[in-house]
Amino acid sequence: MVNEDINRYADKIYAKVGNIPGIDRTFIQKCLLGISSLNDQEVENKIRQLMMFL
Numbered sequence: 001m002v003n004e005d006i007n008r009y010a011d012k013i014y015a016k017v018g019n020i021p022g023i024d025r026t027f028i029q030k031c032l033l034g035i036s037s038l039n040d041q042e043v044e045n046k047i048r049q050l051m052m053f054l
Helices: 003-017 025-037 041-052
Strands: none
Touching: 003 025, 003 041, 025 041
16 A cells, blocks of 8 residues: 555545544554555455445
């Protein structure tokens, strides 16, 4: 994932779960950065699939 993807996904996820205490956009972005650092194309493809449903 590139930074643009991470930011877009973080926005989409935050829009859905932003009212959960302790879950902010920065936390979501850090989680996505961790996933991205795996450099696993299969995982990234699954994340893209999940994002289509949000």
